[in-house]
Every structure is written in C-alpha cells, then in structure tokens.
Amino acid sequence: MRVPAPRLCGKLAAMSPAKAEVLEVAGREIRVTNPSKPYFPRAGLTKLDVVRYFADVAEVALHGCRDRPVVLHRYPDGIEGEDFYQKRLPKGAPEWVETAHITFPSGRTATMPVMADAAHLAWHATLGCVDVNPWPVRGDDVDHPDELRVDLDPIPGVPWEDVREAALVTRDVLDELGYRAFPKTSGKRGIHVNLRIEPRWTFTQVRRAALALARAVERRSPKATSAWWKEERHGVFVDYNQNARDRTVASAYSIRPVADARISTPLDWDEVAAVDPAAYTVATISERLQTVGDPGAEIDEVSHTLDALLELADRDEREGLGDAPWPPHFPKGEDEPPRVQPSRRRKTPPKSSGTGTGRRQSTKPLIEIARAESKDEALAGFERWKERHAVAAEHLQPADVLVDSMRGRFKAWWRIRVNLEHVPEEQRPSQEALEVDYDPWAEFRGDGDWPSPMGT
Numbered sequence: 001m002r003v004p005a006p007r008l009c010g011k012l013a014a015m016s017p018a019k020a021e022v023l024e025v026a027g028r029e030i031r032v033t034n035p036s037k038p039y040f041p042r043a044g045l046t047k048l049d050v051v052r053y054f055a056d057v058a059e060v061a062l063h064g065c066r067d068r069p070v071v072l073h074r075y076p077d078g079i080e081g082e083d084f085y086q087k088r089l090p091k092g093a094p095e096w097v098e099t100a101h102i103t104f105p106s107g108r109t110a111t112m113p114v115m116a117d118a119a120h121l122a123w124h125a126t127l128g129c130v131d132v133n134p135w136p137v138r139g140d141d142v143d144h145p146d147e148l149r150v151d152l153d154p155i156p157g158v159p160w161e162d163v164r165e166a167a168l169v170t171r172d173v174l175d176e177l178g179y180r181a182f183p184k185t186s187g188k189r190g191i192h193v194n195l196r197i198e199p200r201w202t203f204t205q206v207r208r209a210a211l212a213l214a215r216a217v218e219r220r221s222p223k224a225t226s227a228w229w230k231e232e233r234h235g236v237f238v239d240y241n242q243n244a245r246d247r248t249v250a251s252a253y254s255i256r257p258v259a260d261a262r263i264s265t266p267l268d269w270d271e272v273a274a275v276d277p278a279a280y281t282v283a284t285i286s287e288r289l290q291t292v293g294d295p296g297a298e299i300d301e302v303s304h305t306l307d308a309l310l311e312l313a314d315r316d317e318r319e320g321l322g323d324a325p326w327p328p329h330f331p332k333g334e335d336e337p338p339r340v341q342p343s344r345r346r347k348t349p350p351k352s353s354g355t356g357t358g359r360r361q362s363t364k365p366l367i368e369i370a371r372a373e374s375k376d377e378a379l380a381g382f383e384r385w386k387e388r389h390a391v392a393a394e395h396l397q398p399a400d401v402l403v404d405s406m407r408g409r410f411k412a413w414w415r416i417r418v419n420l421e422h423v424p425e426e427q428r429p430s431q432e433a434l435e436v437d438y439d440p441w442a443e444f445r446g447d448g449d450w451p452s453p454m455g456t
Contacts (some may be wrong), residue, residue, distance in 0.1 A: 021048055025055045028096060028119035032126055039078040039130065043261040045282060047078075050255065051125040053282055057253050058118030060294040061132070063266075064194075064251030065121075068134035069100040069112040069142065071248050076128040079257040083412065089113050094123065100139035104246050105330045114139040131187070131254035131264070136206075136243070141199055145206045146303070150193035150213065151186070151239040151249055152224075157398025158235055160189075160277075162223045166236040167191040167272050169221040173213065177308040182299045185277040187256030187264035190236075192249055196302045203245040204333075209309035211324055212316055214238035228325040229341045230402045231364045231419055241327050252296050255282060266296030341366075365420040365428060366402075370436040371413065378403070378414040381435030385418075395423040406440070413440045 021035040035048035054061065072086040088110045089099055098114040115121055115134060124132065136147040152166050167183055170193050174181045181195040197206070214226035223235040242249055250256060254264045265280040265288070280288065322335040332339060343364040370381035382401070386393040400419040405412050420428045 023051065023055060023122065025122040026058075026117045026119040028094070028123075030055075030119060030122045030126060037078065039075070039128075040255075040259070040261045040282075041078065041080060042259040043282065045261055047126075047128075049282070050130055051122050053255065054121040054125045055118055057285070057289070058121050060266075060289065060297070061121060061251070061253035062115065062117070063294070063296050063299055064253065065115040065132045065134040067114060067116060067138045067140070068251075069102055069114050069137070069139055070124065070135070071133040072113070072124070072127060072129050073131060073133055074128040075130055075257060078128075079130065079259075083257070085412070087112060090127065097123065098139065100142050102135070102142045105244075130257055131250040133248040133254075134251050135246075135248060138199070143203070144199040144201060145203060145243070146197055146199040148195040148197055148206055148210055148213075148306070148309075149242050149249055150181070150195070150210070151242040152191045152193070153237045153239050154189055155230070155233050155235065155237065155399050156401060156403070158223075163189070163191055163236050164272055164275065166217065166221055166224045166238070167193060168269075169224065170213070170217050170238070171269055171272075173216045173220065177312070179304050179308070180302050182266060182296050183269060183272055184252055184264055184266040184296065185262075185275060185280060187250060187254060187262045187277065187280075188258060191272070192264070194296075194299065195304060196299055197304050197306055201306050203243065205306065205310065207240060207243040208313050208323075209306045210240040210243040212309050212313035214240040215316060215321065216312060226324065230404070231341060231343055231366060234399065240324065244327055244330060247327065253285070266294060268295045271295075365423075366417050367420065367429065367431045368434060369416040369418055370434055371415050371438045371440075372436040373413055373438050373440075375403070375405070375414045377436055377438075378416050382416050382418075384435050389429045392420065392423045392427050392429055395427070397422055413438055 019035065021032045023030045023032065030051065032048050032051050035046060037047045039045050039047050039050050073083065074086055075081060075083045089097065089112065093113065097120060098116040099111045100114050101109060102112050103109050113120070113124070115124065115132065121132070135142070136145040136149060137143070138146060150170055152163055152170070154163050171181065174195065179195055181193050183191060183193050186192050211226070217224045217238050218226045224238055225233050225235055226238050226240060227233045228241065241247060250264045252264060252266050256262050256264060260278065261282040262277060263280045263282065263285045265285065267275055323333045323337065325339055326333055326336060343366045369385050370378045372378035372381060396418065400422060402417040402419065404415045406415055
C-alpha cells in the first residue's frame with residue numbers, strides 16, 4: 001500500500017494566522033482555522049500539517065480506532081501549550097460526527113465522538129488532538145471490549161532494551177496460550193501489545209485476564225513487574241489497569257506530544273528486538289508505509305476467546321493471588337487489597353512488642369516535593385529541593401524519583417515524590433512544605449459538583 005507523504009508546513013509560513021483552509025476528506029469538508037499555528041515547533045509542523053497527516057494515513061490509522069469512542073486530548077496551542085481532556089462531544093461539532101453513549105465508572109454518562117472514517121480523524125485533529133485515544137470497544141457495544149491492551153511502561157532509568165525484552169516475553173506467553181497479538185511502539189517510552197478478543201466479556205473480566213497475563217510475564221522475566229504502586233515497581237511495569245473501564249492508550253499511527261513528533265508505530269514481531277522508536281516520526285512514517293507496509297493491517301482479522309487467560313487467572317486465585325489495586329476513583333473490587341500505597345498502610349506491631357499504637361508506619365520513606373499545574377513547574381520545584389538537600393540528592397537513584405501525571409477534571413497536573421530508602425537515615429530530609437502546592441480542585445469546591453480525576 002502506498003501512502004502519500006505528509007505535506008509539511010514551509011509553504012504556510014507567510015499565511016495569516018486568522019486564515020482558514022478547507023480540506024475535502026472522505027467526502028466531507030474539514031475547515032481548519034489558524035492553519036499555520038505551530039503545533040510541533042521544533043519539528044516544524046503546523047496545525048494544518050497535523051490535520052493533513054491524519055487524512056493521509058487514515059486508512060491504516062483506522063485499524064486502531066475505527067468505530068471506537070475516543071477521549072479528546074486537546075493541545076489547542078500546540079504541544080508546548082496547555083493541554084486538557086474532553087470526554088464529551090464538543091459544542092459546535094459537525095452534525096455528521098458519529099457518537100456513542102457511554103457510562104463512566106462514577107456512574108455518569110456522556111455522548112462521546114466515534115472515529116468512523118477518515119473525515120472523523122481529520123476533524124478530531126482540528127480540535128488540537130495530536131493523538132487518538134480510543135476506548136477498547138466499538139460504538140455499537142460500549143460495555144464489552146473487543147481488545148485487551150498490554151501497556152509496557154518502564155520506570156525512570158530503565159533502559160530501552162528492557163522494554164523490548166518485556167515485549168518479547170509477552171509475545172512468548174501469549175503464543176503459548178494460543179493468541180496472536182500485535183505490537184507497536186507507544187511513541188514515548190514504552191511498547192503496546194494489542195490482542196483482539198470476541199466482545200463477550202465485561203471490562204472487569206478483561207482486566208482480570210490482563211492481570212493474569214501481567215503476572216505471567218512477571219514470573220518469566222525479572223525485568224517486568226505487575227506492581228501497581230510506583231514505590232514497589234522495578235523495571236518495566238505491565239499495566240493491567242489500562243483495561244479498566246474509561247482507560248485509554250494512544251492508538252496506531254497517533255502522533256505523540258513529544259518534540260520530534262514521533263508516531264505510535266505498528267511492528268512485526270521480528271522488528272521488536274532492534275526497534276528504535278525515534279526512527280518513526282511524521283517526517284519518516286510515509287517512507288516506512290511505502291516500503292514495509294502496515295504490520296498491523298491484519299489486526300481486524302483476528303478475534304480470540306479469553307478462556308485461556310481467564311483459566312490462568314483462576315489458577316492464580318487458587319494459589320492465593322486475588323485481585324490487585326484498581327486505579328483511583330473506581331468502585332472498589334470485591335476482593336481488592338487495601339487501596340492505599342504501601343508506605344501509608346497501617347501496620348500492626350508484633351504482639352510481643354507491646355507498642356500497639358496503631359500509627360501508620362511506612363514501608364518506604366517517601367516524602368512529597370511538589371504538586372504543580374505543569375510538569376516543568378513540578379520539576380523546577382524538585383530542582384530547588386535538590387539544591388537545598390544536595391547531600392541527600394546525591395544518593396537518589398532514578399527509580400527513587402516518582403513523577404506522576406494526575407488527571408484533573410479537564411487537564412492533567414503533576415506530583416513529585418521522593419523515596420529516601422537509598423539515603424542514609426541520618427541524612428534524610430523530613431517532609432517540608434511543598435515546593436509547589438497546586439490544588440487542582442480549588443475552583444470546583446462549593447459548586448455541588450465535585451470533580452472526578454478521570455474527567456467525568
């Protein structure tokens with residue numbers, strides 16, 4: 001299959017920011033306002049370039065998102081500006097945009113746009129969406145996923161080689177269970193593995209199967225972990241919770257919001273061992289499609305039963321492995337362990353100690369550094385903390401710095417914590433006032449509509 005190269009932005013440099021351009025995509029008129037607005041300044045891509053990219057690659061991109069409801073992750077001023085999440089169909093959307101009525105874990109409902117064809121992808125990009133974040137369901141049955149997703153997410157400091165190795169172990173486990181899965185780069189730091197399934201199981205059942213798979217990979221690879229709490233992780237996290245209702249990952253041929261405009265790129269399994277995600281960008285993806293084709297082209301031809309993975313989950317349960325923690329703000333699972341990070345769990349002293357104070361005793365010496373509206377602001381706060389505590393900072397390992405992207409009602413915010421376990425006890429700083437103390441819920445308090453961090 002030949003895909004035309006994306007038409008880049010040089011010729012638009014002199015255009016007025018207010019001028020609009022109209023493209024015809026799949027028989028629809030797509031109006032692009034402010035077409036010359038820089039969306040990826042360092043890569044030289046404008047808003048019009050991003051819209052044209054999705055129109056050009058729609059045939060292959062739709063393999064990952066066709067007929068699926070999507071969360072809109074919007075960058076209206078480009079990737080170096082503010083971003084926010086939108087889960088409902090925007091006002092003023094064209095009448096032809098297809099939709100699905102979905103229910104969030106909170107019980108709230110919404111009408112969500114569905115990526116039905118190339119015109120929908122191009123329209124989606126006009127909203128400042130550079131990646132596509134679909135639910136693992138189709139619009140005609142939003143309660144039964146037809147895809148199990150494996151998200152291999154390395155903790156800071158883990159080499160890329162370990163991610164590739166975890167992906168190949170995942171393939172081996174799935175192969176032995178009789179499954180054919182499809183890998184792709186995430187476009188950031190990880191690898192995704194997608195497994196198409198028959199739409200017969202609930203989100204809870206699919207997540208249970210994904211947890212069993214994560215534990216099987218963990219048993220086989222010392223570089224993989226299924227530990228939910230960041231303070232307990234090592235190596236590459238096999239994120240089973242990406243299969244919970246309302247969790248999404250970027251789909252195939254999405255542009256990721258990084259400076260060089262990398263693409264989440266489908267791979268053949270024999271490419272995984274040597275893959276370099278930096279090789280696949282908006283500037284290079286057309287040549288790959290023309291020479292290699294689309295390794296994910298057959299993904300819709302495969303549909304598996306979950307029986308083998310659910311049998312593996314049953315075996316884990318018989319051996320004492322029950323449920324694992326769910327994401328925050330989800331209803332608590334029937335046999336879910338305590339939903340509190342290990343360092344904050346209440347510990348009961350040994351009976352012989354006679355010191356049953358009932359106070360919390362940490363398993364990890366964690367302190368919080370910053371809560372900020374942007375990642376840069378949070379990291380700047382962390383740098384100030386390191387300057388004040390230079391002796392302690394010298395002992396920190398990459399995995400000791402926990403940088404969390406937290407979803408607010410409309411956009412993400414950032415939290416930084418530090419694990420001091422590698423700092424000699426006498427040199428450990430105590431918890432201080434936060435370097436940055438952003439409250440993501442302040443503007444909503446008192447309005448009678450307490451927001452969910454999942455944006456629902």
